[in-house]
Amino acid sequence: MSGARLICVGTHHKTGTIWMRKVWRAIARAQDIPFMQCYRAKRLADVAESGPQIIVNWSSSFPAELFAREDARFIHIVRDPRDVLLSGMRYHRVAPLGNEKFLRERREAWGGGTYQDHLNALPDDHARLMFEMEEKHDKTVREMLAWPWGHDRAHELRYEDLIRDTECRLFRQVLEACDIEGLDIDGAVRSFWDLSLFGGLAREDDRSARQNLHVNSGAEAQWKGKLPPEIARVYAERYGPALKSLGYAADDSWLRELSAERAA
Structure with missing residues (x-):
């Protein structure tokens, strides 16, 4: 057992934030996993005491106290x-x-x-x-530059690689590396596929108005x-x-x- 239970997802403006918000909220709903945003250390008081939890920050500015937690794993997405x-x-x-x-x-x-x-x-x-x-x-x-590059519990992803990940291999690989206890990886990969432009949202009619504004x-x-x-x-x-x-x-x-x- 890895002891990891907090999956922390960080993006930046226009690096797939709307996409990742949809994906991780869908994972949270489908698997009944608590979901929360965290920009300040005081928010950590709301972290669940047990089980998996999804924690997001859409500027990748997680508090230092979260980076210090041994049970936290991070996915960080940048773009050219x-x-x-x-x-x-x-x-x-x-x-x-x-x-x-x-x-x-x-x-x-x-x-x-x-x-x-x-x-x-x-x-x-x-x-x-x-x-x-x-x-x-x-x-x-x-x-982007302020991110703690080289953090030993963080996994770096490029938006460019994710939009080519049509077989979801990269997404699966990162989830397996994070090894979050209680996270159904197969289910998470399905959510990723369902909410990707190369997958369930390939047709414009299947996207929300806000998604089409971004695309x-x-x-x-x-x-x-x-x-x-x-x-x-x-x-x-x-x-x-x-x-x-x-x-x-x-x-x-x-x-x-x-x-x-x-x-x-």
């Missing part, structure tokens, strides 16, 4: 930040304000309008991408064809070290790859 930038800008233009608190925030610098108002008032996608980069995107990248393209490395070169150069200067730390680009040679893709 360049695609996060593109996906975020598109989504924030149309996202319902009730779903994202920061989109409702008003600032004098934005003429008293909201984040979304200001984004949509900008003249073109170049300006919108720059605004997104300096605002929500910067916070998201910093959250623009399931393809990885969208930045190759959609990130303007002038934005890419700024991005490389600002976030080149982050791309290297996260394992998405060893250097700035990806800029040449982008130019070739756009020219094709």
